[in-house]
Amino acid sequence: MKVLVTGGAGYIGSITCTALEAAGHTPIVLDSLLVGPRLYVGDRIFYEGEMADRALLRRLVDEHPDLDATIHMAARIIVPESVQQPYDYYRGNVADSLEMFDELTALGKGRILFSSTASLYALKPDFEVTEEDAVEPTSPYARTKRMMEMILEDLSRATDLRAIILRYFNPIGADPDLRTGYHLRDATHVVPLMAQAALGLRDTFTLTGTDHPTRDGTGIRDYIHVWDLARAHVRAVEQFDAVLERVDAPYTYINLGSGDGVTVRELLAAVERVVGRPVPVVEAPARPGDAAGAYANADKAAELLGWRTELSLDEAIASALAWGEKRQSVLGYA
Numbered sequence: 506m507k508v509l510v511t512g513g514a515g516y517i518g519s520i521t522c523t524a525l526e527a528a529g530h531t532p533i534v535l536d537s538l539l540v541g542p543r544l545y546v547g548d549r550i551f552y553e554g555e556m557a558d559r560a561l562l563r564r565l566v567d568e569h570p571d572l573d574a575t576i577h578m579a580a581r582i583i584v585p586e587s588v589q590q591p592y593d594y595y596r597g598n599v600a601d602s603l604e605m606f607d608e609l610t611a612l613g614k615g616r617i618l619f620s621s622t623a624s625l626y627a628l629k630p631d632f633e634v635t636e637e638d639a640v641e642p643t644s645p646y647a648r649t650k651r652m653m654e655m656i657l658e659d660l661s662r663a664t665d666l667r668a669i670i671l672r673y674f675n676p677i678g679a680d681p682d683l684r685t686g687y688h689l690r691d692a693t694h695v696v697p698l699m700a701q702a703a704l705g706l707r708d709t710f711t712l713t714g715t716d717h718p719t720r721d722g723t724g725i726r727d728y729i730h731v732w733d734l735a736r737a738h739v740r741a742v743e744q745f746d747a748v749l750e751r752v753d754a755p756y757t758y759i760n761l762g763s764g765d766g767v768t769v770r771e772l773l774a775a776v777e778r779v780v781g782r783p784v785p786v787v788e789a790p791a792r793p794g795d796a797a798g799a800y801a802n803a804d805k806a807a808e809l810l811g812w813r814t815e816l817s818l819d820e821a822i823a824s825a826l827a828w829g830e831k832r833q834s835v836l837g838y839a
Contacts, residue, residue, distance in 0.1 A: 506530045507572045508742055511556050512579030514541030519685040524735035545685050557601035559608045566612045574616035574742050583693050584794040587646035598649035615666040618741050621650045623674045626799045632725050632766050635802040636758040644794030661755035669741050674727035674762030674801050676734045678824030686828035690838055700829040703780040706839050710784050714791030723769035727762035727800035730816035737761050740810040748809045762801025763814045779822045
């Protein structure tokens with residue numbers, strides 16, 4: 506199969522491309538390189554540009570008429586930045602995606618796998634969420650994802666577009682051979698920040714938010730090895746039509762998580778266990794837009810995709826640490 510991957514030069518996008526290739530498929534990368542490094546594209550088929558560029562999309566489909574599906578990962582994703590720059594997030598994540606969906610549907614390429622987020626779930630007392638639970642996004646970033654979900658629902662009812670909406674929990678780690686991994690120069694994800702503190706690349710790890718209604722006051726998350734997440738995309742692409750036939754609908758939602766809730770303090774203890782030394786910590790208030798969190802009920806992914814996570818939290822942390830040690834030799838910065 507040929508699969509268009511928007512944002513394929515990014516962290517999760519590049520690793521998903523690797524998983525697609527490992528399964529015998531051909532990824533086609535569309536990326537503006539606003540965030541993702543050109544290095545991560547490698548020798549894959551590559552179109553540099555904006556996803557809203559209709560002429561570019563027409564050229565891409567004309568050159569690859571056998572395109573089977575699109576995995577739409579391109580997005581701005583930093584929660585505090587979205588609070589400060591909401592226009593950029595609504596324009597880039599919502600308006601540009603809408604143009605792309607409309608053009609792909611007009612070109613007869615309406616199979617869409619959409620990268621959404623678990624951060625839009627409403628707070629539940631037990632923190633475990635299913636796809637049917639209420640949503641209450643608390644940041645412009647999360648609201649852009651919910652808007653796109655609703656747009657995909659409406660488009661799938663009115664047009665030939667079909668959508669599988671994948672709600673990510675918290676991916677960590679790198680690809681199995683440490684070819685690509687988390688790449689932002691100024692890390693914003695919790696495990697890279699912990700890894701940098703553990704490796705002495707930064708003085709301390711800042712633990713933001715200690716008064717959440719969780720068992721130890723820190724946010725609760727569902728951490729998933731990014732390779733497991735990438736494998737889920739392969740399953741969803743391969744079974745796209747069968748999944749929607751089983752649910753008897755033009756769209757569906759699927760949680761992608763491990764099914765285990767881990768607080769930030771518990772994650773910190775796991776990082777210290779894997780690395781074998783303490784991580785220096787300072788505490789700070791929660792960041793604007795941060796949610797207490799949730800963890801996945803992943804039964805639907807198991808039922809529809811035959812997928813569950815295979816790699817443990819310790820394996821994911823070890824992968825993140827190994828990438829932290831290697832990334833300067835790959836990217837030129839620590």
